[in-house]
Amino acid sequence: MSSYITDPANTDYDFGKGFNYAVWTEGSVVTLTNVPWNNDYRDVCQFPTSNGQTLDEYIDSNVTVNDVIHNISYIKFNVPVRINVPFNKAFMYNYLRVQNPLQPIPGTDTFKSYYYFILDVKYVAPNTTELVIQLDVFQSFRNDFTFGNSYIERGHIGIANENAFNNYGRDYLTIPEGLDIGGEYLQITNRRDKIMDAVASMYSIMVVSTVNLEVDPGTLENPVLNSATGDMTQGVPSGANIYIFPSYGEFNTLMQNYSQFPWVTQGIVSISVIPDITRYGYTLDLVSTLHGVPFYKLSETDLSTLIGRGKYTELFVDWRNSSDIINNIPERYRILKKLFTYPYMIIEMTTWGATPIILKPESWADANAKITEKVSLLPPNQRIVIYPNRYNAKPGSSIESYDFNGKTEYFDDGGDYLDLITQVTNFPTIAIVNNMAISYLASNKNSIAFQNASADWAQQRALRGNEVSYDQTNKGIQASENINRLQNAGTGAQAANQNLLLANNQAVTGIGGVIASTGQAALGITNGTLGLGGIAGAVANQVIGAITSGNQQEANTQAANITQTVSRGSNAGQNNQTAYVNDTNKSLADWAARGDYENSIAGINAKVQDSRMNQPSSSGQVGGEAFNLVNRAGEVSLRWKMIDNASIRRVGEYWLRYGYAVRQFATIPNDFMVMTKFTYWKLLETYINSSRMPEGFKQIIRGIFEKGVTVWADPVYIGNTDLADNQPLGGITL
Secondary structure (H helix, E strand, C coil), X not given: CCCCCCCCCCCCCCCCCCCCCCXXXXXXXXXXXXXXXXXXXXXXXXXXXXXXXXXXXXXXXXXXXXXXXXXXXXXXXXXXXXXXXXXXXXXXXXXEEEECCCCCCCCCCCXXXXXXXXXXXXXXXXXXXXXXXXXXXXXXXXXXXXXXXXXXXXXXXXXXXXXXXXXXXXXXXCCCCCCCCCCCEEEEEEEEEEEXXXXXXXXXXXXXXXXXXXCCCECCCCECCCECCCEEXXXXXXXXXXXXXXXXXXXXXXXXXXXXXXXXXXXXXXXXXXXXXXXXXXXXXXXXXXXXXXXXXXXXXXXXXXXXXXXXXXXXXXXHHCHHHHCXXXXXXXXXXXXXXXXXXXXXXXXXXXCCEEECHHHXXXXXXXXXXXXXXXXXXXXXXXXXXXXXXXXXXXXXXXXXXXXXXXXXXXXXXXXXCEEXXXXXXXXXXXXXXXXXXXXXXXXXXXXXXXXXXXXXXXXXXXXXXXXHHHHHHHHXXXXXXXXXXXXXXXXXXXXXXXXXXXXXXXXXXXXXXXXXXXXXHHHCCCCHHHHHHHHHHHHHHHHHHHHXXXXXXXXXXXXXXXXXXXXXXXXXXXXXXXXXXXXXXXXXXXXXXXHHHHXXXXXXXXXXXXCCEEEEEEECCCHHHHCCCEEEEXXXXXXXXXHHHHHHHHHHHHCEEEEEEEECCCCCCCECXXXXXXXXXXXXXXXXXXXXXXXXXXXXXXHCEEEECCHHHCCCCCCCCCCECCCCCC
């Protein structure tokens, strides 16, 4: 049994029921023409065109050749058809339209044309030409299908999407493209905010001291040293005192006025060059001192409200619409907002301290390039942290803020906050020189005074000892002389007594002799045996003996007197010698005592003189990084950079022709157009919701869009349009 269906003969219509893309019935008109698209479907055209022209009107407007089919012709796949057109004329065309004027057939058929690509032309006879044709499925069935929600890999809908730049491009424009963007970025503009500048004197000086500088330091003769009373800086207590000098002038006054008080300045443990203190809203209280140094201290009232205070600066208001940015993009590519995203544009934030950060423009959820500066002034680890405000913040995310005396202070900004920062660290630190000689003298003033008093006392004690010894020796000499006088007087008295005794004895002896002589005389007389001559001789002998004895006594007395004189002379000589020795010893002792005193004083003076050779000491410390300060680079800098011009052209031309990577499901417009002149589509998964065509043709439609196709708004645009002359249509969203 056959499988075909037999129908009753058509007796109502001359056209019959068989006209379609496979059967050309009698009376069908074949029109030959040229079109700018071809059968590889890289380009197709949307009809009606942007000017409202249909495809048939477009074909009729061209120079064409028409031929009427007089017999039914069956069009089989890859089977040629024959028309009554000379070869030379048929050879000039690449497109064919077939339509039957008898259409539509009431109740079932509608008027429909079928379109074919002429693949080859063959000569058959002078008026017969054979054509190898291929059905143009897209144009033949353009109005017989609609797309469903399909996965769009790439296309101009990414450019035309009115929401493309929502959230600064993060919602749609951050899809990687895989395009070559070159190796270097070029700076296109920058914005800076000066933080510290030595040339412009944009800095303050912070002094941290363990000594209270507010107290009168005294004098060298009466130095005064008081320990620090402690301070609080940014809510952090410190045992040291903190002093702020708004400029070098005040600090220089400190150095000059306190150069004579090293016992005070040696208590300074840190001197830092910091940003201008008023930059962060701090106020200073002037503290006058007895020596006229204008010290400044942070206001205690402000300190309680300045914890965490930052400086908020809008460095580039509405920068994405600024001519400084836009004018650095060639005009033909300014439609491409994706150039405002990473990796095609970057923002470098740097403080020129080897800690730059790279920002993705689309991730900076702020239109005005707002940055936040937070500072920690209390040593050690002083630093300024700078971060982009609300970087990587979700739209509508909460911002932690507090009200301080009517001023809003921000903390966690809902973005990366302190996780993405650049810093100014390692503040320059300086030292001041102390006169250690003065400091030594001040520190040893009491001990030096004690040493002077001790030397003076030693001298006075030695001299007094000399005086006592001298007086004692003199008293000894006087006593010796008195004893000698007494001894001499005694000796003389004894000699006189002896002389008197001897004289008396002699007198008695002489008298006795006389008496004896007289008795003898009497006896002789009596006896008559002794003469007068014997008596006289005896008496004479007695007298001579008496005289001799007297002379002897006188001699003895003279000898005693001589002995006394010699003794006196000897004692006097000894006393003179002793007195001389005493005088010379006292003179020597006095000289030695004075010499010892002078030597002690010389020793004290030598220590004082030596102290002046003490090496000067320094307070504070030398360190930190001063390079940026002195080279006017103490700043935060935002530097907008883009890929080089060659890369912009390379990337830009590609996007203008093929659009952005989309990679999401969306519904394709019925007319396929999202741009004014041409629209590129590349689908990864194509859904056709409804169709009036065989499944094979549906697959052809899917294949056309999944391999990538450009739909043109008018045939005249194909191959004749500048890629930049193609603007988005309104109302297109993803």
